[in-house]
Amino acid sequence: MAKGIPPPKLDDTPLAPGLYVVATPIGNLRDITLRALDILAAADLVLAEDTRVAGKLLHAYGLSAKLERYDEHGAERSRPKAMAALAEGKRVALISDAGTPLVSDPGYRLVSEAAAAGVSVFPIPGPSALLAGLSAAGLPTDRFLFAGFPPPKSAARRTFLEELAPIRATLVFFEGGSRLAASLSDMAAVLGETRDAVVCRELTKLYETLYRGPLADLAADPRLDAPKGEIVILVGPGHEAEATADDIDTALSDALLRLRPAEAAAEVAKALGLSRREVYQRAMAMRAKP
Incomplete structure (x- = not known):
């Protein structure tokens, strides 16, 4: 057990068969969830992006598991083994080196195939950069x-x-x-x-x-x-320039050729991020001009 990390109090509730997508710490080992530890302790197979990194995490919490490498280079070889285990009713956990799997990490095809095969897929949320x-x-x-x-x-x-x-x-x-x-x-x-x-x-x-x-x-x-x-x-999203009076009048002139004043005002207000009431008043003023 790593110094300073208390042993987890694991839940001994039987784990249902299926694929568990487990988030792991992105740096600080104490960020792992208790539920993630439960899954890693009970899984029949843990698919890891790097088994050395996964081994350090498991060791820190006094856990052991059957590890299989599952990275972008070896996924085509590892996925059939994982699917076979899932077909047998095994409990398979998927983890990445850090954070939530599938977010710029391998795993999409495995989750997709498992879902298509009718396998239960369980998200185990946690750390995410x-x-x-x-x-x-x-x-x-x-x-x-x-x-x-x-x-x-x-x-x-x-x-x-x-x-x-x-x-x-x-x-x-x-x-x-x-x-x-x-x-x-x-x-x-x-x-x-x-x-x-x-x-x-x-x-x-x-x-x-x-x-x-x-x-x-x-x-x-x-x-x-x-x-x-x-x-x-x-x-950040930046800042849009505020619409000028000419911008509003041009947009309204076009909209009023196609729509009633209330509808034209709603369309222009939404497009330019303006108050519908103010645009409607402007539309009515334009209609009133000879």
């Missing part, structure tokens, strides 16, 4: 898009970012330290230099650090030139 970053960034969370890892080459990365630029939501990326400065530079160029952003480094670990500021400032920050550790980048 994506959600941890969102919770601490201070950027809007009512709408967000997880975009994964940007392409490694600048030209492909800029094309990738151009597709995301119009999306009115907080954008979340994973990135490696060696490409962080280049990615931030391309993000500033494509998404906008003044867009608020946060770079999260080593979340939940000893040297956890959050850097906040406009994208241009973060791109120029020498501390973010190839830092060590896991990186999450969050970019």
